[in-house]
Structures are given as structure tokens and as C-alpha cells.
Amino acid sequence: MSDRIVRAHVGIGAPVTATALVASDDFSARYDLDRVAGVFSRPAHKLYGESYVGRILVLNTAKGGVATAWMLYEMMSRGMAPAALLLNAANPIMAQGAALADLPFMDRFETDITAAIMTGDEVTVDPAAGMVTIRG
Amino acid sequence: MRLTDQEEAMLAGEFGEPRRRGLEQQIRVGRFFDAEDLVEIAQVHLMADTESLGEAGVAWLEELAAYPEEQRRVCVPTVTDPRGVDFDAYKRLGQQESWAALERRAIRAFTAMGLLMTDTCINYQTIFPPAFGEHVAFGDTGSTIYANSVCGARSNFEGGPSALAAALTGRTPRYGAHLDRRRKGTHRFVVADRPETLSDWGALGGVVGRAAGSYWTVPVLEGIEGSPTSDELKHFGAALASYGSVPLFHMIGVTPEAHDLGDVFDGPMPDPKTIGRADIDAFYEGFGLHEEGVDLVVFAAPQQSLVEMQQLAGLLKGRKISDRTTLIAATSPEIKSACDRLGLTQTIEEAGGIVLKGVCFYQMYAREIGEANGWKRLLSNSAKLVNIIAGYGYEPVLAPMDKCVDAACAGKMNR
Numbered sequence: 001m002s003d004r005i006v007r008a009h010v011g012i013g014a015p016v017t018a019t020a021l022v023a024s025d026d027f028s029a030r031y032d033l034d035r036v037a038g039v040f041s042r043p044a045h046k047l048y049g050e051s052y053v054g055r056i057l058v059l060n061t062a063k064g065g066v067a068t069a070w071m072l073y074e075m076m077s078r079g080m081a082p083a084a085l086l087l088n089a090a091n092p093i094m095a096q097g098a099a100l101a102d103l104p105f106m107d108r109f110e111t112d113i114t115a116a117i118m119t120g121d122e123v124t125v126d127p128a129a130g131m132v133t134i135r136g
Numbered sequence: 137m138r139l140t141d142q143e144e145a146m147l148a149g150e151f152g153e154p155r156r157r158g159l160e161q162q163i164r165v166g167r168f169f170d171a172e173d174l175v176e177i178a179q180v181h182l183m184a185d186t187e188s189l190g191e192a193g194v195a196w197l198e199e200l201a202a203y204p205e206e207q208r209r210v211c212v213p214t215v216t217d218p219r220g221v222d223f224d225a226y227k228r229l230g231q232q233e234s235w236a237a238l239e240r241r242a243i244r245a246f247t248a249m250g251l252l253m254t255d256t257c258i259n260y261q262t263i264f265p266p267a268f269g270e271h272v273a274f275g276d277t278g279s280t281i282y283a284n285s286v287c288g289a290r291s292n293f294e295g296g297p298s299a300l301a302a303a304l305t306g307r308t309p310r311y312g313a314h315l316d317r318r319r320k321g322t323h324r325f326v327v328a329d330r331p332e333t334l335s336d337w338g339a340l341g342g343v344v345g346r347a348a349g350s351y352w353t354v355p356v357l358e359g360i361e362g363s364p365t366s367d368e369l370k371h372f373g374a375a376l377a378s379y380g381s382v383p384l385f386h387m388i389g390v391t392p393e394a395h396d397l398g399d400v401f402d403g404p405m406p407d408p409k410t411i412g413r414a415d416i417d418a419f420y421e422g423f424g425l426h427e428e429g430v431d432l433v434v435f436a437a438p439q440q441s442l443v444e445m446q447q448l449a450g451l452l453k454g455r456k457i458s459d460r461t462t463l464i465a466a467t468s469p470e471i472k473s474a475c476d477r478l479g480l481t482q483t484i485e486e487a488g489g490i491v492l493k494g495v496c497f498y499q500m501y502a503r504e505i506g507e508a509n510g511w512k513r514l515l516s517n518s519a520k521l522v523n524i525i526a527g528y529g530y531e532p533v534l535a536p537m538d539k540c541v542d543a544a545c546a547g548k549m550n551r
């Protein structure tokens with residue numbers, strides 16, 4: 001298998017490589033996460049019970065409130081954040097939170113990113129280049 | 137991004153490190169969203185509860201607040217969203233001393249930066265409503281959607297760090313809701329049956345929000361004859377923003393940018409989706425009933441207006457809340473003072489209810505206080521709250537205010 005590349009709008013943060021955790025659901029740190037335990041805690045979420053710490057977290061769109069902007073920074077400070085966050089469509093809150101936390105963050109891919117990446121894939125995220133590489 | 141001479145100087149640090157840092161952060165966000173420049177703003181609404189901030193966020197604020205006064209002071213009026221602790225009630229709710237201590241540190245830092253600690257998410261009803269066409273930087277999705285849609289002001293969702301940056305620089309990147317073209321309608325809904333209660337309006341917001349694709353969706357509603365009240369629009373908008381993460385809606389014949397469909401659509405209009413009573417009923421049914429018992433009834437999210445507090449006191453007058461159930465109503469410090477003065481607090485407390493000020497239920501360590509008090513089965517008339525609170529370990533159910541009060545007194549819901 002060879003590497004696959006998906007292009008996107010230029011993002012925020014430094015390049016990183018890690019294992020992906022993927023669902024077609026939306027994302028809010030306040031609504032969906034137990035940030036102390038580092039797992040998805042909203043029963044209706046497809047990733048319920050999954051640990052997101054150190055993973056390339058791939059979801060559809062940002063939802064809900066403004067709290068995520070602070071929460072990403074707080075999660076990073078405890079080493080309990082995802083390695084990167086990829087969304088089909090960001091909202092301002094996610095971008096503002098990533099800008100403060102220095103969390104690698106991208107959106108606006110050329111294809112549905114939640115279908116292009118599978119849970120368990122090894123993925124390299126390069127926000128400045130607007131490029132994601134899925135290792136074959 | 138295009139910067140003015142003043143902005144270049146700010147970025148070079150000529151106005152101090154806090155403003156330099158704020159502008160740098162805003163430029164990162166502006167570039168991400170292809171903003172061409174920054175726009176000056178008239179006021180800021182800052183969301184920064186300590187549950188979200190955590191130790192790391194508070195330490196970050198304290199570092200900013202330690203700069204000399206001329207460098208750290210905000211340069212436009214800046215008001216705060218609800219806090220995590222009501223100092224008059226936190227012990228009774230089982231909140232920990234360490235949270236109160238963190239809260240005191242955050243307040244000290246904000247006060248040093250010149251913020252007005254209003255601690256309210258209904259600033260547009262109670263403090264300083266934005267004017268038509270004004271650019272502002274509002275945190276709290278509910279205050280943003282109300283400012284954009286009902287007042288005709290212009291704001292994106294500005295999360296805490298970004299709203300604070302705007303307060304320090306006096307501007308924000310010009311993208312999204314600041315742009316005319318991003319305020320045009322993208323989806324059409326015909327409301328066949330006018331919502332009746334506040335929770336109906338919230339349910340309508342939830343139905344539309346679930347149908348909205350993303351932040352960039354602008355729903356347009358038709359069929360609402362005559363203006364809804366401020367509280368009705370508040371519940372509708374807060375739920376729409378919560379379920380859809382949407383910062384703006386138009387209501388034809390009601391909101392100021394939407395006299396008719398031609399105002400909000402360029403070119404061909406999308407096909408409308410009709411929403412009727414059955415859709416609203418199905419929305420309620422999705423949450424079920426608490427017929428076996430109710431642990432907690434909450435009126436919050438958004439905080440209660442003075443009119444809602446009067447309605448609640450009227451429903452509770454002369455009644456007694458069940459020993460099995462706790463009833464909480466959260467409002468702003470200003471409205472709480474008014475309720476104290478007008479006897480509304482006394483009526484609610486005589487029935488056994490708790491009135492909280494300057495907090496909102498989901499922003500006050502909801503998971504931990506639920507565990508400390510044995511609260512799981514929650515009932516509320518806020519469609520926004522029942523959306524948020526499941527992630528904190530609650531089983532939420534939505535009902536109108538009068539049904540919530542009946543259930544609080546009976547200790548359970550009746551079909």
C-alpha cells in the first residue's frame with residue numbers, strides 16, 4: 001500500500017503524526033467529553049467511551065458552544081488533548097481554541113475527511129502545507 | 137491580512153505585550169478564515185467560566201493581568217458571561233472550596249483588566265443591548281445569535297480567548313457574520329404552527345438547528361405572524377445556536393434584516409421545509425418522560441429574565457416542592473437584585489426553590505454537583521440545557537415551565 005494524500009485549506013499548528021480516531025459525528029469539547037478521564041462521555045456520540053488522548057481526532061463539524069476555545073488549551077496543558085483535530089467544517093470557536101492551544105487543526109478538505117481516514121490509520125497532519133498524509 | 141499602521145504598531149509590541157499577543161492570535165484565526173482585514177468593535181461579551189478555564193486558563197489570565205495597567209486594560213466595554221460559582225450558594229450545592237478559590241483568582245485577574253463582572257448570558261436583555269449594524273465580539277452562542285439576528289448587530293462566536301483578544305485590541309478579524317454576503321439565507325423553513333410556550337420556541341430552535349449543516353448555515357423562517365417576545369426569541373435562538381452551532385437566523389417580518397424574502401436571498405431560493413406541531417411534539421418525545429421521579433428541575437440556559445422569574449414565582453406561589461426534588465432557577469446578579477426587591481425570590485424560596493445568581497447550570501461543574509447531590513433525572517424548559525447536559529451524566533427531559541413546576545411539586549412527571 002502506498003501513502004494517500006488529502007489536501008485542504010491551510011490550517012493552524014505544527015506538523016504531527018499519530019493514529020487516527022474517526023467518526024462521522026460532530027464535535028464539542030463541552031458536550032461530548034469527559035476531559036478529566038480523556039474519553040467521549042456523551043452516550044449518543046459514536047465515539048462514546050473511546051479515548052481521544054494523543055490521537056488524530058477526525059470528525060464532521062464543530063457544534064455547540066464557545067467553551068471549547070478554553071478547553072483545548074486546558075486539555076493541552078495536562079497532556080490530555082488529541083494530537084490533532086481534523087473537521088470537514090470548522091467554526092470560529094475551534095479555530096480560536098486551536099490558535100491559543102497550538103493544537104494542529106485543519107478543515108475544508110477536498111473530500112469528506114471522515115470517509116477518507118479510518119480509525120487506526122497512521123496519519124501525518126501538516127497544517128501549514130494544507131496537507132494530510134494517510135500512511136499505507 | 138491587510139493591517140493598518142496602528143495594527144502594525146500593535147503587532148510590533150508598541151502598545152504592550154497583552155495587546156500584541158491578542159492581535160497575533162486574531163491574525164492566526166483571521167488567516168484561517170481568509171479575513172482580509174480587521175474591523176473595529178463596540179463591545180465585548182466574554183465567556184470564561186472556571187470549569188472551562190481550568191487551572192491552566194486561570195494561570196494564563198493571571199499572567200496577562202500582571203502587566204502594567206496601561207497595557208492590560210481592555211479598550212472597549214467588556215462584560216462577562218456566567219461564572220462557575222455563586223459565592224452565596226456554592227456550599228449548599230456541594231461545590232468544592234478549590235473551585236471557589238479558582239473563581240476568586242479569575243475574578244481578580246478580570247477586574248485588573250477592567251472587565252465589568254456582569255456574569256450574565258442575557259446581557260442583551262439586561263445590560264447593554266447592541267445596536268443595529270454595530271460590530272461586536274460576543275461569546276456565548278445565545279448572546280451572539282440574539283445580537284446578530286434580533287438586534288441586527290454583527291458578531292461571530294468569539295470564544296473566551298478570542299473575545300479577550302478583541303477586548304484588548306478593540307477589533308476582530310472580518311469574516312463570517314461581519315460580512316454582508318455571509319448574512320444571506322442558506323436554508324428556508326416554513327413554520328406552520330406557531331410555538332406556544334418558551335420550551336416550544338426552544339424545540340423549534342432545536343428542530344431547525346438539527347437541520348442546519350454547520351456554522352455557515354443561515355436559516356430563514358417564514359410564517360411567524362407578529363413578533364415573538366424577547367424571551368421567546370431568546371429560547372429559540374439559544375436552542376438553534378446550541379443544536380446547530382449557528383450564529384444567525386432571519387425571521388421574515390420579524391427580524392430587522394428580513395422584511396421579506398428578497399432581503400435575505402440572492403438569486404434562486406432553496407426549497408422550504410415545513411415544520412408543524414408534530415415536529416415539535418416529536419422533539420419533546422425524543423427526551424421521554426420522568427414518570428418514576430424527578431431529581432432536579434432547572435430553569436437556566438439562558439439565565440431567566442425578570443419576566444420569566446415573575447412567571448415562575450406565580451406558578452410556585454403557595455405550593456411546596458417535593459422533598460425528593462430540587463428546583464433551581466439561575467439568573468443574573470442584576471435580575472436577582474430586582475427579584476429580591478420585588479419579593480419574587482422570597483416566593484420561590486418559600487416554595488422550597490433555590491435562586492442562583494451569576495451562574496448557569498451547565499457552567500458550574502454540573503457533573504460533580506450531580507454526583508454530590510444524587511441528581512440524575514433532570515427536567516427543564518430549556519431545549520438548550522437538555523441538549524448539553526447529557527454529556528455531564530444526566531438524563532434530561534424537556535417540558536414547559538408549568539409542567540416542570542407541577543413535576544417539582546409532585547416529585548415526578550405525570551403523563
